Amino acid sequence: MLEQKLRQTCRELLANGTVKVIIGYGAAPAGQATRAVFITTPEGVEQLVWNDRCEANLVAYLKRPEVRALGKPAIVVKACDERALVVLQQEAQLERANVFVIGMACDGIGAPREAKCRSCEDQVPRFCDVVLGEVTKPADAASARWDELAEFMKKSPEERMAYWQQELARCVKCYACRQVCPLCYCQRCIVDKNRPTVISTSPSLKGNFAWHVTRAFHLAARCAGCDACTRACPVGINLRLLNQSMAKATEENFQCRPGTDPQAQPLIGNYATGDKEEFIR
Amino acid sequence: MSRIGVFVCWCGENIARTVDVVQVAEASLQFPGVKHAAHYKYMCSEPGQSLIRDKILADRLDGIVVASCSPHMHLKTFRGAAQAAGLNPYLVEIANIREHCSWVHQDKAKATAKAIDLVRMAVAKVRRNNALQAIKVPVTKRALIIGAGVAGIQAALDIADAGYEVVLVEREPSVGGKMAGLSETFPTMDCSQCILTPRMVDVGQHPRIKLYTCAEVESVDGYVGNFKATIRQKARFVDIKKCTGCGECWNACPQKKIASEFDYGMGNRRAIYIPFPQAVPARPAIDKQACLKLKKGVCGICAKKCAAGAINYADQDQLLEEPIGAIIVATGYQLYQISAQQPTAELSGYGEYGYGQYKDVIDALQFERLVSASGPTGGVIQRPSDGKEPKHVVFISCVGSRDNAKGISYCSKICCMYTAKHTMLYKHKVHDGQAHVFYMDIRSGGKNYDEFVRRAIEQDHARYYRGRVSKITEENGKLIVRGADTLAGTPVTIEADLVVLASAMRPATGSDDLARKLRIGYDQNGFLSESHPKLRPVETNSAGILICGACHAPKDIPESVAQASAAAGKVLVMFSHKEMQRDPEIAKINESTCSACFACVRTCPYQAAEKADVRDRAGNLVKRTARINQGLCMGCGTCVAVCPSKSADLEGFSDQQIYAMVESLL
Numbered sequence: 001m002l003e004q005k006l007r008q009t010c011r012e013l014l015a016n017g018t019v020k021v022i023i024g025y026g027a028a029p030a031g032q033a034t035r036a037v038f039i040t041t042p043e044g045v046e047q048l049v050w051n052d053r054c055e056a057n058l059v060a061y062l063k064r065p066e067v068r069a070l071g072k073p074a075i076v077v078k079a080c081d082e083r084a085l086v087v088l089q090q091e092a093q094l095e096r097a098n099v100f101v102i103g104m105a106c107d108g109i110g111a112p113r114e115a116k117c118r119s120c121e122d123q124v125p126r127f128c129d130v131v132l133g134e135v136t137k138p139a140d141a142a143s144a145r146w147d148e149l150a151e152f153m154k155k156s157p158e159e160r161m162a163y164w165q166q167e168l169a170r171c172v173k174c175y176a177c178r179q180v181c182p183l184c185y186c187q188r189c190i191v192d193k194n195r196p197t198v199i200s201t202s203p204s205l206k207g208n209f210a211w212h213v214t215r216a217f218h219l220a221a222r223c224a225g226c227d228a229c230t231r232a233c234p235v236g237i238n239l240r241l242l243n244q245s246m247a248k249a250t251e252e253n254f255q256c257r258p259g260t261d262p263q264a265q266p267l268i269g270n271y272a273t274g275d276k277e278e279f280i281r
Numbered sequence: 282m283s284r285i286g287v288f289v290c291w292c293g294e295n296i297a298r299t300v301d302v303v304q305v306a307e308a309s310l311q312f313p314g315v316k317h318a319a320h321y322k323y324m325c326s327e328p329g330q331s332l333i334r335d336k337i338l339a340d341r342l343d344g345i346v347v348a349s350c351s352p353h354m355h356l357k358t359f360r361g362a363a364q365a366a367g368l369n370p371y372l373v374e375i376a377n378i379r380e381h382c383s384w385v386h387q388d389k390a391k392a393t394a395k396a397i398d399l400v401r402m403a404v405a406k407v408r409r410n411n412a413l414q415a416i417k418v419p420v421t422k423r424a425l426i427i428g429a430g431v432a433g434i435q436a437a438l439d440i441a442d443a444g445y446e447v448v449l450v451e452r453e454p455s456v457g458g459k460m461a462g463l464s465e466t467f468p469t470m471d472c473s474q475c476i477l478t479p480r481m482v483d484v485g486q487h488p489r490i491k492l493y494t495c496a497e498v499e500s501v502d503g504y505v506g507n508f509k510a511t512i513r514q515k516a517r518f519v520d521i522k523k524c525t526g527c528g529e530c531w532n533a534c535p536q537k538k539i540a541s542e543f544d545y546g547m548g549n550r551r552a553i554y555i556p557f558p559q560a561v562p563a564r565p566a567i568d569k570q571a572c573l574k575l576k577k578g579v580c581g582i583c584a585k586k587c588a589a590g591a592i593n594y595a596d597q598d599q600l601l602e603e604p605i606g607a608i609i610v611a612t613g614y615q616l617y618q619i620s621a622q623q624p625t626a627e628l629s630g631y632g633e634y635g636y637g638q639y640k641d642v643i644d645a646l647q648f649e650r651l652v653s654a655s656g657p658t659g660g661v662i663q664r665p666s667d668g669k670e671p672k673h674v675v676f677i678s679c680v681g682s683r684d685n686a687k688g689i690s691y692c693s694k695i696c697c698m699y700t701a702k703h704t705m706l707y708k709h710k711v712h713d714g715q716a717h718v719f720y721m722d723i724r725s726g727g728k729n730y731d732e733f734v735r736r737a738i739e740q741d742h743a744r745y746y747r748g749r750v751s752k753i754t755e756e757n758g759k760l761i762v763r764g765a766d767t768l769a770g771t772p773v774t775i776e777a778d779l780v781v782l783a784s785a786m787r788p789a790t791g792s793d794d795l796a797r798k799l800r801i802g803y804d805q806n807g808f809l810s811e812s813h814p815k816l817r818p819v820e821t822n823s824a825g826i827l828i829c830g831a832c833h834a835p836k837d838i839p840e841s842v843a844q845a846s847a848a849a850g851k852v853l854v855m856f857s858h859k860e861m862q863r864d865p866e867i868a869k870i871n872e873s874t875c876s877a878c879f880a881c882v883r884t885c886p887y888q889a890a891e892k893a894d895v896r897d898r899a900g901n902l903v904k905r906t907a908r909i910n911q912g913l914c915m916g917c918g919t920c921v922a923v924c925p926s927k928s929a930d931l932e933g934f935s936d937q938q939i940y941a942m943v944e945s946l947l
Contacts, residue, residue: 091878092892092905186926188874193927196940218925269883269923 002133007045013074015042019100020071025054055109057081057226059182074100079122083224083259084182103128107137116227119144149244170235173203177229220246221267224259283314283408286342290324290349299383301393308397312404325355330362337366344407348376348400369412376403405945406938413865418912420506421606422856430458432830432845433611434480439849441489448603450493455560464653467702468733478559485561504913505825506861508605516596518567523591526563530583539571545647548657553583607825607852612792614831617681617785628688633752640666642780652706662710664779671778675762676700676718681785689785694835696783697724701734704743716743719750719764786835819848866933867914870907875928877905881920889913
């Protein structure tokens with residue numbers, strides 16, 4: 001049983017002192033998503049679970065000072081979570097040798113199964129220290145990855161604007177999207193900057209637009225597509241669409257799929273002579 | 282509370298004609314923080330500057346705005362005036378109401394309103410200016426000169442004669458560049474080698490010039506005053522310290538039919554060779570593509586002949602580091618390839634001229650070798666196909682140049698002059714011969730230049746046809762040149778024995794790669810960019826890197842030499858100071874908010890953003906951060922744009938200042 005295998009692996013890691021803490025998924029009341037648990041003793045591993053409600057991207061916890069204070073971590077990741085880990089590595093935010101990564105082969109998560117999982121390309125993590133389990137339910141065609149976005153882009157610009165106005169007007173600026181994002185690691189977020197204020201902090205339509213558009217741009221060529229922001233949003237804004245439109249643009253123009261190559265340089269701030277530059281002319 | 286002074290300049294009529302300067306001064310008094318406003322006919326003149334100085338002292342101004350011309354023109358002037366009155370020079374702002382306003386508008390009321398807005402923004406900005414101190418960096422007083430043609434040689438000698446060390450790097454086995462291969466030079470007809478070779482010898486023997494031949498610049502790190510150049514000394518297979526240049530080796534080499542680069546394929550050399558007898562250093566190199574020993578492991582005759590034991594077949598490229606304070610780029614030019622094959626898709630060739638197809642169609646540099654006393658024919662004009670003396674020679678100018686269809690829109694500048702020279706040299710050697718020239722325009726500006734062209738036409742009877750040549754064909758050993766004489770309105774057909782094409786000048790191969798290594802700009806044609814076409818003609822936008830000669834644009838020998846001395850002069854100005862002062866309007870990183878993503882490090886075009894550690898007093902690592910190297914930063918602001926948390930900011934152009942300027946308009 002995979003869950004037992006996971007617990008056994010973690011027990012050994014803690015017992016032989018390889019790591020000080022396991023960041024994994026813990027049980028939740030029926031019908032709810034699992035929660036993050038931080039396990040520091042070999043006995044504690046019985047709390048660990050693995051099921052289709054292991055939705056959160058635990059990589060976000062790696063940036064937290066209180067988690068860092070616990071010592072070298074082992075972290076349980078799915079393939080999509082792992083992409084975020086790789087981006088952090090590329091951006092000098094973590095030393096890969098200082099993290100033990102436990103990859104879980106994933107049949108998809110969520111009830112119902114999430115959109116990202118239906119067109120998942122990876123399912124099995126690639127750069128982990130250990131990979132547990134096997135894929136039993138392959139995803140539907142990966143080519144369906146952009147279907148939702150393509151459907152949305154069929155609308156006229158006016159219709160799309162109206163959609164975002166309606167959706168973003170509901171944003172309460174709780175910044176949950178930022179807090180759960182493993183790649184929002186800035187010590188001071190641009191929205192918290194004043195003198196001068198770059199983004200209006202009030203939950204007005206203008207300020208909301210500025211926030212979400214800036215966040216999408218800051219995630220361009222970085223977003224791992226884990227959809228943590230979309231799950232976290234208390235008012236249910238489909239932030240996935242914004243992130244996907246940037247992802248599609250960077251993939252089509254620069255062949256960039258974030259987090260799929262630990263050796264690759266981050267796209268932003270890199271220059272290649274073959275880059276498209278028709279927009280500069 | 283600020284005490285800002287606003288000084289509105291009339292610029293004679295330049296501003297006052299279109300902008301009501303009195304109204305601008307009066308309106309400025311209403312802006313928050315403005316203590317004093319005045320206007321004057323020439324603010325940059327001594328009375329104008331003294332007006333500023335007096336007011337700074339009298340009203341204890343803590344910032345000033347001069348509404349005048351472009352800051353490129355007079356920012357330094359007014360900063361100097363402020364400093365003289367005890368005000369920090371970086372508390373001076375310019376509102377450009379000339380180039381940005383009076384020169385580009387006609388409606389006086391609207392232009393005045395715009396000028397008031399420009400001043401309003403400048404006042405909003407200057408209120409948030411910080412008093413800055415110039416940055417001081419030490420200077421390594423050694424110059425690197427890349428390219429040892431006539432420009433590089435001149436610059437090297439100037440700097441070395443002034444008492445500083447020079448590292449001179451040349452790609453070819455000898456210094457001398459293109460000029461060493463020329464015959465005689467316009468407009469005085471002095472022999473090119475006679476005037477150049479003494480300079481080449483000086484370079485080779487100068488105690489303060491370290492000469493690298495067969496070498497290229499591999500990389501350059503560091504910043505103005507403190508560069509570190511890595512030089513690739515390519516394998517020469519001859520130890521030039523042991524070699525005496527006796528010539529036993531190249532006289533014995535069995536590979537005799539290698540096309541000589543120095544003769545542009547008009548003559549042959551051996552596999553071990555010196556490019557020409559006057560080469561400096563007068564030491565051979567082995568062409569590893571041609572040498573039988575290096576290619577197949579047979580032969581080895583040169584090593585047997587060499588009494589000094591200087592031949593080393595196992596020679597390898599070496600990388601050598603040199604500390605450098607300033608760099609002069611003098612990489613020169615090459616000729617545009619005339620034939621159909623071209624190095625880039627932007628260029629196209631002239632299939633219709635038969636270059637490369639007919640042996641007797643040659644380019645101008647090949648003709649130089651043909652008439653040169655040191656050339657393959659000893660200066661006797663013989664056409665390449667059968668060695669006969671040509672009786673009719675057609676010269677075609679603007680081959681490639683000024684031809685948008687071929688991808689080169691610029692004028693190569695020197696071709697009109699050397700074509701006239703060629704007709705004269707030809708006539709002096711073949712008295713019964715006739716030179717024909719097809720031209721678009723004759724461009725002969727310069728001291729004694731037009732007189733020179735007139736001499737070619739009037740005394741040496743060159744026939745000039747204003748028109749283009751449409752086709753060249755070969756029939757019975759003659760080249761049939763079909764063209765037009767647009768002044769006579771008739772087609773012209775000439776049965777020529779030799780055709781010389783004045784092909785366009787292009788930057789030397791690899792100069793774009795070098796520009797990228799040095800982080801200096803180049804234009805769409807690949808020529809290196811100067812910082813300002815009039816006021817900073819030999820500087821680049823990277824501090825401490827200068828350009829001279831034909832790598833910058835097509836130019837002739839006098840201009841190249843003048844520019845080389847100018848670049849050397851700029852280097853000597855730098856070297857005359859113990860420390861260098863740099864403009865402090867550069868980036869800074871807020872290290873407490875920096876998340877060390879290093880986007881700025883990857884993006885900085887000057888490699889000024891560096892990774893750094895923040896440590897406590899005990900030396901423990903607190904955090905990592907990006908940090909700006911003050912010697913390198915040019916203040917371009919790329920890091921400010923790319924920083925996701927806005928932890929990078931630009932002194933003198935801070936986000937707060939820019940936002941304040943925008944907000945003052947709303």
